[in-house]
Amino acid sequence: MMETISLEIVENIADIRLNRPKKRNAINLELMLSLITAAKQLKANKQLRAIVLSGNGEAFCAGMDFGIFTDMLSGKITADSTGFEDLSEQGANKGQQMGWLWQEIPVPVIAAVHGAALGAGLNIALGADIRIVTPDAKLGLLEITWGFLPDTSATQSLQRLANLDRIKELIFTGRLFSGQEAYEYGLATELADSPHERALEMATTIAGQNPDAIRRAKDMLNKLSFLSVEEGLALEAEHCRSLLGSPNQLEAAAARFEKRAPRFSDPQYLS
Incomplete structure (x- = not known):
């Protein structure tokens, strides 16, 4: 470097x-x-x-x-x-x-x-x-x-x-x-x-969390101060809807149930 x-x-x-x-x-x-x-x-x-x-x-x-x-x-x-x-x-x-x-x-x-x-x-x-x-x-x-x-x-x-x-x-x-x-x-x-x-x-x-959820969380939190309550709730719903049932979200849930470390793939959300 x-x-x-x-x-x-x-x-x-x-x-x-x-x-x-x-x-x-x-x-x-x-x-x-x-x-x-x-x-x-x-x-x-x-x-x-x-x-x-x-x-x-x-x-x-x-x-x-x-x-x-x-x-x-x-x-x-x-x-x-x-x-x-x-x-x-x-x-x-x-x-x-x-x-x-x-x-x-x-x-x-x-x-x-x-x-x-x-x-x-x-x-x-x-x-x-x-x-x-x-x-x-x-x-x-x-x-x-x-x-x-x-x-x-x-x-x-x-x-x-x-x-x-x-x-x-x-x-x-x-x-x-x-x-x-x-x-x-x-x-x-x-x-x-x-x-x-x-x-x-x-x-x-x-780094041990769902990388898609982490990226979406940062994106959402950075935008909230510029949004109305209605817009903020819509953005939250959009991100949650996209995460639910996604490969990394399912892996996070499976790892919790099986009491093991999750094995996440690279994030799909790249914003």
Whole structure:
């Protein structure tokens, strides 16, 4: 894989790690593009069951590499030269894709956060479905301290996770907060002293479920906030109707009755 990230897939679980440990995994252009490429590859993987996203070294991700800012100030790189403004089908630029593509992947993405998760680094973690964080992790939406505001899809992720007044306070002040606080605010799903180990454990549990049901569940839950009650109930009924009596659903039921591990085939639902 690219030098700025590492990617290993074992038993249909992808273990992807930011890999600039000497820079606390700060995001340069190469890392940004590598994450986007990897996310698109994982999105197309029909055998995949779950993803664990973490960082090598002492931090998850310390945010943007200062080198990007100096290169922008000097004119060495521009939005045009990097293709930064090349939009996805959803209208996301490259920075936004880096944070949002994890939501578009049809299987659960679990972020394992330790050390620092700052600015764009935190925004990447917010794009995951689940975040497991050390209690003493240092997190922050620091963009305001640079005269900017959260980008890389953070505004879309935050509104689904925490109360609006708390989101405003964290954005307006740019203050640091701990993993424990993140858990209290709803920005962390679970606290763990060894988040990567716990994330792999959770991914293994998820990978043992009906892959069609998991994919349909993520699709449904991601859409619910945009639907009326009537539309949401219709979507739920549609997914349940499609699952009932399907090969993997029948295998799940048989395994339960026979008290054995299920033997699922690759999912038919690939959305």
